[in-house]
Amino acid sequence: WELNEFDPFFNYRATQYIIDNGINAYFEWNDNLSWYPHGRDVSQTSQVILHLTAATTYWMFGGGMQLYDFTVLFPVVFGSLSCIVIFALVRVIAGTSAGLFSALLFSVSLPMILRGTIGWFKSEPLGIFLGILALYFLLSGINSKNHKIAIIKLISAGIVLPLSLSAWGGSQFFIIPIGIFFFTLPFFRTDHKFIVWAIPLFTVMVFLISLNFERLSLGFLFGLGGVSLLVPTIFLISCIFIQRKSSENKKTRNGLFFLISIMIIGTVILIINANSEFLELPSYRYLNAINPFLTTSIPLVDSVAEHASTTISQSFYFHSILMIFAGLGIWLIIKNNKTKESSFIKNDMLSFTLIIGLIGIYVSSAFVRLEVFASLSLIILSSIGLSLLIKEIVKNTEYKKMKNLIIKSSFLAGIIILLIIPITFPTSGNWVSAAKAPPTILNGGSSYPVSTDDWLETMEWIKNNTPKDAVVASWWDYGYWISTLGERATIADNSTLSTAIIHQLAKMLMSSPEKGWKVLMDMQADYVVVFVTGQRLSVDNGDQPLYVLQGGGDESKKQWFIRIAEEPLEDYLYNDGISGTDRFWNDTLLGQMFPFTPLTYVNLQTQQQSTTYQPGFTPIYIKDIKYPSDGNDPLQLVHTSPSFNAEKGQPIIGVFVYKVNKEFVPIN
Template structure:
């Protein structure tokens, strides 16, 4: 074939046309991934979302103070006055790798700019490691398909756009890399190479988990895969030391990370350690059994082990002798598990995925993945099919099915469904394409036309989700403003409200000032405002967040007392909405329901544990008169309801009716010269915006220490 033509020879290596093809497709995949992930830069050059600001500050701490100081760091800007043990509660590997790569490749670049690019680079480099992983499983063609699919996968891209300096891009990169080294290690014919690869894999797994807790996902299919190896592999003398070597390196490396150690020596570690023990004992049993009975005896032992593990889980549910992971990890393992904790429910990325979302995220990949499963199961029966080892088929099915299963828990875990579908789809398409193009039928024009028409049809099918619908396809939906520029509101705008307000706090409040707010904004305040916060996005202490919610829900006098107990000097609220194109008696009119605290207040009430009907109307969103007149949060919103409007019928009402929305005018209840519990000392620019403009309103109140309650 022309693809095997040698272009250049260097020593024993021959550069062939197929090598250039591989390099070209990988370069194309990297470029596509980089460009799609970078679209948000059109709105502004900023970190995106909330956690990246803390990760940037933690990385900056390493760059300024060194690794040793980082491991001794108790952050007094978090969870005031308790502080936060950073190395015990953070993504240590993310911070360390970011700092080291900055030292090596930063080249004088500002660290903030470097961390904005960091997720795009590692996310795009992941196309290469997914190629390497799938290539080990099913060959080069399958690997190239996987790289292309990975480069445009919406769930994966959404968790790794420019500025997304969070855990997922690096964690996913390391998790795939670890899986590649493991599979490559157990497939290598050179035992010395196998040892090196298995050790690298064992080191990379804890790094992946330390960078992102979600990388624990890779442990599950590996553990289940271990259970199958005594039945699928005949080289028992090799795997009886190779698998324990990998597991031992994982455990030893985990000791270097406080968070990972808890996982390895808890229920999570059972998924890896027990299958390793099973593998050793099962091979010993099979070795002692006759040829006829060795499979039966192995399966009986497997059944006993599974029953034993179930027994441990049942006992642990009441005794807790093994530490349990947090609810979100338990929910990922058992998606039907429900929570009564409104704090967990209030996080948007913890929402359960529905059928419509899953189909939109994966669409055509679902079809090709189903095809892949079918072809894998009958691979050995297909004439002229590419040969896949039984253990690689087993691993593909295990990781595929587990990824789909786990992704049903949270919408943020859809990237695992995407990863699984990419692997299965790539293998399925590779098998199908090779079956058609390797057909032994007589080559003629009609046969060639069919083959290339088939290939064109596949390309068209894959292009559909990339192009349609025009304004909400896989490409366009990856372009959203950095959260700091629109406050996470529903408006796709770029404003300086939050950055300007954080600058104001930094330059106009005492350096030892303590700022209260809803936990969403804690990282922004501590990083950009450089002030201590009561709570933040790590959500480490539930009762403090509940206390803040109760403060907002309390009367102004009681809320002020709670702020005093918290030792807060200032308090921040965020209001999002839109100024209408008409005024009323020369007063601007507003609709407030854009994703700020005015939209989150129902969760404040849930978490505070107060009766919702007292605070909210029947729609669960609109505040009651009691909310506006008798809560600190209601008084902090510098607006007052003047009436209600039905947008469908244009009917007006002085009181709330179902189907009507409130219309607001400005009304600052606590001005800067107020004698009340608070004083409004700063309002962000869009509070005075033009007609028809979105409101991204950040309001900073000073706690009036001299306030005297009338109660």
């Protein structure tokens, strides 16, 4: 088995650093293999709690196994623990039956599985576990009749929530429903003497613990995250004070007037802040969740597949039947509330359920990565809906009446069948097939469902055949693999904060070979890695192998390189948005680094051929190494991965390492 995707490799390396050097050294570590030449302050820019938790649990439960293997299993363990805490959370809201349903639905939720498969040693599994645990402690605390137990649980919630924020930045979205929930408490709770100190206790603990993490600290307190907790807490205290000073029949009215005035003032402040930014704004990926229209304004953000806006078809694919049960849950909750069946769910828990349901669905509409929040929301609503529905079906059952029993049994069987559907269908996209996908390091994240050693072999080559102080340039996707497996310094990776560096890399790739070489020299790069995917056709052109290039390598990302470099697309791509023009192939460093050249264009439907591009035609390529290892060019090809010599019909997961020719003399 292997770690999956990109970030887990850095997280593994950071955990290994703690194991080898201790916790104190970790907080002083400036990683020289990242963000060359400046290095990376790891504790200030990383998911500290993820690394500390992994190291601590390894010390406790590692049992002599390799740390790499331990981190591969880590997300599965915490994903399983999340099933337990989601049960506890929903049990507090709506009882044991709903809690059991939530654990079942969580265990087969496709978004949760995709973000917690074996090898997914990223932020989400631990962050989601801690976030749900914090919600459990908070709701359980404010529902506790024993004030001593309530204090313990509220303090625990105030400790665990910042841990979740440190483990995963996406946990910021747990704060949004909590803040809105606080706005509703003065209207749904009558025990004002309790909540007037309980909620501030939780908020103060969150702030105090946050100050201990460099990545959160004052930036969180005075940013939108901290304000989203502080303002509702102040409102709650003020509203309760206003209601106490108001007559009995004017309490609610005065409280609502105060809430409306706060909303108006808050809206004005946000409008002013949009220009002045006196409140620290989160990064664009968080702002995208609030305003999805921002997604199309920044090419660098748009180029990340996880930041793509969620489509309706994707929502149905991820959640399928849960969307129906969630809607049913909302209807039954409101129906029961109207019929005064308050023994099932209290008003404040009803409020929280609807808030987290709607907020989760809304923020997940911004980009695909946040589908875990939609899943969490739908699981809570669906589990409550199912428990209510089954309660309605089985209550007052007259078992002597066989007809009634058959009808109700059939109805229950129908529900079970509906629950099985998302587990088994579609056959190529259910939770089983999702879990069976090969780790990214084995197919480069391409669309080819194969496992090869191209990347592993290339990283081993870099580790053994380049100077230890060598600097390797590549697109940021591959930075973590190079620094962790290749053990060489990289210029950019998946956490690079400087957009200028990414822009410079894109500019280097899309510049003329001489200008690109100069950029590489300015960045002090010694090697360049380029990744090409495709497939060798089952027929050859005489003794020349023929290829199609597509599948998720740099050949499929070049349109984003062009946008990020702020170059006109039409100069480098034909109108299909994929096929490179002559200028791309002849006048850009990236085109020259691809060891292929278009031979002809073919319409795969009609089998027509053309020597020039025609709409609807697919380019067919032949091998063409432009920068051989012994040439006097800007770059020299020093390594090709094994699948470059693929057999007929086999995919290419091609990783190519070029050495920067420091002795090259530009003509211009």
